[in-house]
Amino acid sequence: MIKATLRHTYKERRKQLPSDAIESFNDALLLRLQTLSWSDKTYIHTFLPIASQHEPDMWRFIEYVQHHFPANNIVVSRANIANYSMENFLYTEKTLMEESAWGITEPISGEPVEESALDAVIIPLLVADMKGNRVGYGKGFYDRFLAKCRPDCVKIGLSYFEPILEIADVGPFDVPLDMLLTPDNTYSFF
Numbered sequence: 304m305i306k307a308t309l310r311h312t313y314k315e316r317r318k319q320l321p322s323d324a325i326e327s328f329n330d331a332l333l334l335r336l337q338t339l340s341w342s343d344k345t346y347i348h349t350f351l352p353i354a355s356q357h358e359p360d361m362w363r364f365i366e367y368v369q370h371h372f373p374a375n376n377i378v379v380s381r382a383n384i385a386n387y388s389m390e391n392f393l394y395t396e397k398t399l400m401e402e403s404a405w406g407i408t409e410p411i412s413g414e415p416v417e418e419s420a421l422d423a424v425i426i427p428l429l430v431a432d433m434k435g436n437r438v439g440y441g442k443g444f445y446d447r448f449l450a451k452c453r454p455d456c457v458k459i460g461l462s463y464f465e466p467i468l469e470i471a472d473v474g475p476f477d478v479p480l481d482m483l484l485t486p487d488n489t490y491s492f493f
Contacts, residue, residue, distance in 0.1 A: 304470070305470075305472045306438050306441065306470060306472055307441075309429065309467070310429055310438050310439075310440070313429035313430045313438065313464060314356075314429060316464065317356070317357050317429065317463060317464075318357060320357060320463065325357055325463075327486070328359070328486045329359055329363070331486035331487070332359050332461055332463075332484055332485075333360075333363050333364055335485075335486075335489055336364050336367070336484065337367060338489070339459070339482075341368060341371075341372050342372060343422070344372075344375060344422040344423045344457075345375060345376060345422055346375075346376045346378055346416060346420045346422050347368060347375055347377055347378065347422065347423045348377075348378040348380070348391060348421050348423065348424040348425065349361045349364065349365065349377060349378070349379065349424075349425040350379075350380070350426065350427045351379055351407060351408045351409070352427070353406050353407050353427075354406065356406075358427050359427065359461045359463070361425065364425070365394070376393055376394075376416075377393070378391050378392065378393060378416045378420075378421065379391070379394045379398075379409070379410055380392070380409070380410075380448070381403075381409040381410050381411075382403065382405070382409065382444060387442055387443055387444055387447060388444070388447055389444055389447070389448045391415065391416045391417070391418065392410040392413035392414060392415060392416060393413055393414040393415075393416055394410070394413075395413075398410050398413045399411040399412065399413070418448065418451035418452045418456075419451070419452070419453055421452050421453070422455075422456060422457065423456065423457040423458075423459060424448075424449065424452060424456060424457070424458050425459050425460075425461060426439075426449075426458060426459065426460045426461070426480065427439065427460075428462055429464075430464050430466065431460050431466045431467075431470075431480060431483045431490075432466050432467050432469050432470045433467070434479060434492065435460075435479035435480040435481065435482075435490075435492030436469075436473045436477060436479050436480075437460050437477075437480055437483075438470060443476070445478070446476050446477055446478050449478035450478055457481050457482065458478065458479075458480050458481045458482070459480065459482045459484060460482070460484070461483075461484050461485075462483060462484075462485050463485065463486060464485065465485050465487065466483060466485075466490060479492060480492055481493055
């Protein structure tokens, strides 16, 4: 299938999930995240969920890292709609946040973090394939962002759905995942 069809299909599938299923999936994804090694990840970039899009709840993961790995740094982004880029900031208790026009909680300002400092990036997506290619919302924010990260930065996608066999129209600028976590499985594409 092509990305446009997959995007439509999986946005609808996710929208139709009942709240108890979403809660159960979020619990399972948090458990999967907790099985990964975080002690050697000094800078961990994570997305903040868009509630209206039923994205995985990353707030509990942030709390987990802050509690169990206090020396690690959480990094979050603010989208720049003018050029489809992302600005990254250290997330602390003092970070001022606001909801964007897209319903994304974003930092207003803060201590900037360069992409080259990131050890891991947790990525929202709708669906991925068995090669680690992913389908997001189609604006290319994450592809532009991930292209600036170090080659050894671990790219971890989260999805409520198991991967499909293949995305037919993967482009030359698409950056694949290193890992995909679903409620039932962990996939490695290293």
